[in-house]
Amino acid sequence: MAYPLVLEKVVKQFGEKTAVSEISLQVEEGEIYGLLGANGAGKTTTMRMVLGLIYPDGGRITYNGKPYGKELQHLMGYLPEERGLYPKVKVSDQIIYLARLRGMSASEADKSLKYWLERFEVPEYYDKKIEELSKGNQQKMGFIAAVVHKPKIVIMDEAFSGLDPVNVELLKETVKELRDQGTSILFSTHRMEHVEELCRNITILHRSNTVLQGNLKEIKKRYPREEVLLYTASEVAGLEQIEDVKKVERQERGYSIRISNVAAAQTILRKAMEVTEVEHFEIKEPTLNEIFIKEVGESNE
Numbered sequence: 001m002a003y004p005l006v007l008e009k010v011v012k013q014f015g016e017k018t019a020v021s022e023i024s025l026q027v028e029e030g031e032i033y034g035l036l037g038a039n040g041a042g043k044t045t046t047m048r049m050v051l052g053l054i055y056p057d058g059g060r061i062t063y064n065g066k067p068y069g070k071e072l073q074h075l076m077g078y079l080p081e082e083r084g085l086y087p088k089v090k091v092s093d094q095i096i097y098l099a100r101l102r103g104m105s106a107s108e109a110d111k112s113l114k115y116w117l118e119r120f121e122v123p124e125y126y127d128k129k130i131e132e133l134s135k136g137n138q139q140k141m142g143f144i145a146a147v148v149h150k151p152k153i154v155i156m157d158e159a160f161s162g163l164d165p166v167n168v169e170l171l172k173e174t175v176k177e178l179r180d181q182g183t184s185i186l187f188s189t190h191r192m193e194h195v196e197e198l199c200r201n202i203t204i205l206h207r208s209n210t211v212l213q214g215n216l217k218e219i220k221k222r223y224p225r226e227e228v229l230l231y232t233a234s235e236v237a238g239l240e241q242i243e244d245v246k247k248v249e250r251q252e253r254g255y256s257i258r259i260s261n262v263a264a265a266q267t268i269l270r271k272a273m274e275v276t277e278v279e280h281f282e283i284k285e286p287t288l289n290e291i292f293i294k295e296v297g298e299s300n301e
């Protein structure tokens with residue numbers, strides 16, 4: 001496996017304050033890696049260190065085995081959380097300028113920008129100033145600025161914030177395409193459903209510390225399954241009396257049942273089938289949001 005981006009025990013202090021405490025992670029080629037944490041956990045600081053915008057006080061960051069250097073800048077693309085483009089400058093002028101800074105020729109940059117504007121179905125933005133665009137469309141231009149020079153590593157801080165659902169889908173599809181082309185993507189968000197859909201590996205930071213790290217599927221397997229969904233044609237009485245059933249909640253289409261032992265699920269199913277037709281039965285995996293709340297003790301939404 002190729003790991004173009006490796007962080008080893010990276011530390012960042014701001015005076016007395018530790019913003020990032022010994023974070024280690026590796027992002028593979030063709031992987032979207034999720035960096036999660038509540039406000040102030042250290043995500044943006046980590047990303048800014050990866051980009052060489054600020055320097056770690058300890059540990060090491062390497063790209064294909066090399067430390068950060070100007071010559072590596074063209075390998076990287078950055079979509080910051082706060083808008084990073086100049087409001088008064090034309091889309092084409094600044095995106096082509098940024099691409100050239102990262103090693104592209106003017107004609108290549110122009111071609112790539114036009115490709116992306118077509119891809120997002122907004123070729124007319126070429127001559128518009130950033131301030132003339134809506135917030136969501138400015139975000140799209142920020143995305144183009146991050147990927148126009150075909151970087152190998154893309155850092156995205158809250159990439160989908162401010163976008164409507166149609167544009168979130170569009171950008172998600174684009175991020176998946178970049179992944180499939182071998183790009184390594186370090187992705188931070190508060191939206192757990194995006195992480196569930198996109199990320200293979202994750203790190204959850206809490207007050208500068210790594211509290212959970214690893215493959216998302218494996219992490220999920222480690223957490224007990226504590227909820228059963230049961231949709232039935234008619235009512236099922238006595239679910240509360242089943243051993244290890246903690247709580248039964250009536251929902252529009254049936255029941256959500258909290259259990260303390262997964263074995264209770266089979267008893268629930270048997271009991272329901274004895275008395276009615278079962279339309280849907282599911283032992284739910286914990287959602288990433290539930291795992292996050294367990295680990296961090298507060299909602300990340």
Ligand SMILES: Nc1ncnc2c1ncn2[C@@H]1O[C@H](COP(=O)(O)OP(=O)(O)OP(=O)(O)O)[C@@H](O)[C@H]1O
Nearest residue numbers: 014017018019037038039040041042043044045046
């Ligand atoms: N330049 C700075 N000077 C002093 N403290 C800073 C600086 N940048 C960040 N911090 C502090 O470091 C901690 C981590 O901040 P960071 O922005 O990395 O968090 P985050 O996880 O990105 O949060 P959010 O989800 O709110 O964007 C915070 O306590 C923050 O106040």
